[in-house]
Amino acid sequence: xxKKILHIAPQNFAGMPHDFVKMHRSFGHESRLLTMYRNTLxxxxxxxxxxxxxxxxxxxxxxxxKVDMNTGGGLKFAGPGNSAEKLFFEFRDxxxxxxxxxxVKEYGLLDFDIYHFDGGMDLYRDVRFARRLKDMxxxxxxxYFGSDLRSRGIFSELDSISDLNLTVEYDHLDLYKGINxxxxxxxxxxxxxxxxxxxxxxxxxxxxxxxxKGTDKILNVIDEVKKIRNIEFIxxxxxxxxxxxxxxxxxxLAIDQVGGEMGGSGYGxxxxxNLAMGVPTFTEFAPDYFRFIxxxxxxxxxxxxLKEDLLRLIDDKRERDRLAEFGRExxxxxxxxxxxxxxxxxxxxxxxxxxxx
Numbered sequence: 273x274x275k276k277i278l279h280i281a282p283q284n285f286a287g288m289p290h291d292f293v294k295m296h297r298s299f300g301h302e303s304r305l306l307t308m309y310r311n312t313l314x315x316x317x318x319x320x321x322x323x324x325x326x327x328x329x330x331x332x333x334x335x336x337x338k339v340d341m342n343t344g345g346g347l348k349f350a351g352p353g354n355s356a357e358k359l360f361f362e363f364r365d366x367x368x369x370x371x372x373x374x375x376v377k378e379y380g381l382l383d384f385d386i387y388h389f390d391g392g393m394d395l396y397r398d399v400r401f402a403r404r405l406k407d408m409x410x411x412x413x414x415x416y417f418g419s420d421l422r423s424r425g426i427f428s429e430l431d432s433i434s435d436l437n438l439t440v441e442y443d444h445l446d447l448y449k450g451i452n453x454x455x456x457x458x459x460x461x462x463x464x465x466x467x468x469x470x471x472x473x474x475x476x477x478x479x480x481x482x483x484x485k486g487t488d489k490i491l492n493v494i495d496e497v498k499k500i501r502n503i504e505f506i507x508x509x510x511x512x513x514x515x516x517x518x519x520x521x522x523x524x525l526a527i528d529q530v531g532g533e534m535g536g537s538g539y540g541x542x543x544x545x546n547l548a549m550g551v552p553t554f555t556e557f558a559p560d561y562f563r564f565i566x567x568x569x570x571x572x573x574x575x576x577x578l579k580e581d582l583l584r585l586i587d588d589k590r591e592r593d594r595l596a597e598f599g600r601e602x603x604x605x606x607x608x609x610x611x612x613x614x615x616x617x618x619x620x621x622x623x624x625x626x627x628x629x
Contacts, residue, residue, distance in 0.1 A: 273626065277303040278381065280401075281390035285417045286541040287315040288440070288456050289390040292415075295457040295609040306381065308395065313480075313513045319379055321371050321395075347448050348425025361397040372396070386625060388413045389434075391420045392427060399429045406433045411625045413437075416444055416451070419484075419534070436623040438616075442538060442561040454615050458544050458607040465550030465596060466521050470504065473586045476523040476551075478508040478516050478542065486531030486556075486575060493578045501586050521549045524592060525585055528555035531575030538562075539570065544607055547599030552592055554581060565606075569599035 277296050281289040289305050296303035305318040309325040352358035372395050376382060387405055392414040395401045402412060414430065415438040426448070431437070437448070440456040468474075475494070479485035487507075494505050506523065508516050520526065526546040528539055538557050546553040547569060554571045562572050573581045585592055605611065620626065 274300045274302070275386055275626065276384040277301050277386045277388065278384040279303070279305045279388045279390050280307075280393075280395060281305065282308045282393055283311045284315045284317065285311075285391065286313075288417050288541060289388075290316050290318065291457045291459065292388065292390070293318065294459065295613055298609050299613055304379070304384075306375070306379070306395075315513065319375065321368075321375055323368055323371060348421075348423075350425045350427045365396045365398060365400075369396075372401070376401075382408065384410070386411045386413065386620075388415055389430060390415050390417060392416055392430060392437075393420070394427065394430055399427055402430050402433060411435050411623075413625070415439065415454075416441065416448075417456075418540070421447055422534070435625055436619055438619065442564055443558065452619055454619070455606050455612055456541070456544075457609050457612040458541070458548070458603060459609060460548045460600070460604055460607075463545065463548035464521075465600060468522065468524055470522070470524060472502045472504045473525065474504045474506065474523045475525045475527065475582070476506045476508065476520055477527045478511075478520070479529075480542075484532045484534045484537075485529040486533075489531040489575045490527055490578070493575065493582070496579055497582050497586075501583065503586060517545065517549075520546060520551060523551050525582070526551045526553045527578075528553055530554060530556045530573050530578050532556070538565075543570070544603055547603050550596035550600055552585060552595035552599060554578065569595050569602050571595075 277293075279289045279293055284290050284305065284307055289307070293303045293305045307317065307320045308323045310317065310320055310322060352361060382405070387402070387410055389402065389412065405412060412434045413436045414426075414434045417440055421439065421441070421444050437451045438454050439445070439448070439451050440454060442453065444451055445453060477485075477487065477490055479487045482488060491507070497503060498505070506519060508519060526543075528543045528546070529537065538561050539553070539555050543553045543555055552569065552571060554573045556574055557570070557572045562568075571581055571585065
């Protein structure tokens with residue numbers, strides 16, 4: 273029996289929530305994505321509430337402080353840090369409620385069978401929408417995509433009524449015992465490996481967050497490599513993602529995250545886009561994570577080994593070509609809609625959530 277599946281997310285993080293939606297649709301389910309805030313990197317939108325996200329300097333400092341406060345390891349629990357924060361979130365829920373409830377009626381948001389809270393976050397800070405769904409007998413899934421579980425933590429009330437908890441991040445397995453790992457879905461049909469004939473080996477780095485990606489350290493290594501090899505290095509920041517993809521497709525190598533503040537966190541959509549286009553990619557894994565994903569095409573580098581690893585690949589075109597082909601094959605084997613949907617169907621079955629493959 274085909275199901276109606278609604279994904280709810282603060283934003284379309286790196287396009288991942290919408291990729292899950294497209295995966296569901298490819299297997300005949302009716303699926304939508306509801307986001308609270310518009311994304312700024314030109315990823316697709318479906319139903320977007322267009323709520324106002326505080327973006328001023330004070331808001332940035334507050335978010336950075338939250339990240340700094342919550343890097344000690346162990347499962348964190350989201351909640352206001354003081355009475356002022358509590359009042360702020362209560363006021364925000366009141367302010368947003370008219371827009372949210374209008375969308376609930378307009379789009380029939382209570383009529384779905386399965387609800388994925390992507391990022392583990394409700395439309396309301398007090399989790400009232402998820403509680404309403406649970407009272408109606410709906411199935412609830414929480415899926416974590418990145419720093420949400422590391423820095424913010426879980427909303428305990430939403431967690432307590434969730435039927436299934438998923439993560440696409442390996443390090444979450446240590447933070448949250450019993451959470452289920454799943455590769456995020458990625459459709460490769462829009463990506464192709466282009467023939468490249470660059471006069472100098474072209475290397476790209478396109479960070480969304482310099483602190484997390486280790487950008488400043490990477491730039492120091494690149495300066496050293498430039499002194500002894502003929503390379504073209506491209507740093508892309510704050511650009512339309514479609515323009516970024518065009519540039520990526522012309523490159524010989526890519527550096528994702530090495531030496532960042534979330535060191536060893538592996539890879540995300542950025543890396544998978546690289547591999548799908550046949551661009552071998554350097555990124556830093558924790559040793560256990562690298563073993564966990566099995567044989568793979570990534571060049572696992574630390575900031576200490578990055579220079580040597582770069583020189584090896586710059587000098588070895590045959591190895592670059594091998595990794596280009598292997599990378600594309602690996603993405604299709606692990607991140608294709610077919611592979612991810614099969615894994616998700618297994619998790620649904622174990623959690624008494626019904627959805628056909």
